[in-house]
Amino acid sequence: MQSEMEIVHLLRAVAVELGLHSARFAQQNGMHTTDVRALIALMDARRAGERMSAGRLGAGLGLNSAGTTALLDRLERAGHVRRVRAESDRRKVVVEVTDDAVDLGASFFGPLIERSVELLRGYDDHQRAAVRDFLDGVREAATESGHTPAPGTSPRES
Template structure:
């Protein structure tokens, strides 16, 4: 359970770090989550519709519109025509928002990358698999152990 408790502590610290960013920049925590989702889509080369963004954040249509209006007024996002389908409106994060995020989160990201350099490929694969499994379990709401395992010390 030590690793599970450590992961919980990491999640709390990351949440606090994100909250500090939101507070310093006059944002709501949901604004930060939206910007992260948009940056992830940008990095993956994917277009993000307002509907897809709202669904990913657990927002209804009105909440998504309010979020995007707020971020657009702040110059953090823009609505543009899709590349693959010009009839579709997609949401993009602005370069200014990326720079703002990089200036605040960059040192933490750099420190994390530096820590990972101390692990070999097999260890990094194990960390990746563990974190992805926890992420999937949280996304699915799966909180019961797989059959054949106990809830004892991992």
């Protein structure tokens, strides 16, 4: 049990350091930490080839409509995002991260990403799969703990 708790505590320490790293980026670039989380979500969607609506972005960040609008207004004024009409339905608006924002993020987070990739190269396929499964499981557990299950149901049922 001790070694499991050591790993859990290490994961918590990593999460704190990553949060501080993101906060430094936000501060250096005149952003709120929520702005950084929004840019990350938009970059992840872009990498996955997905379109992101303002509503979907806001829901993913836990923001209401007014908060999402204020966030997007800030990011758009800073040149980090643009709102564009969806090609499939011109009534819908999607949010896109700009290339300048991607470059800004890469210049700050790139060394950390490169070091992480370098560390992973030291593991074989089986070990990387174990790390991936563990992190996926922790992410899933964190997501589930953020949702309150209906009375009389377990977290898996909700």
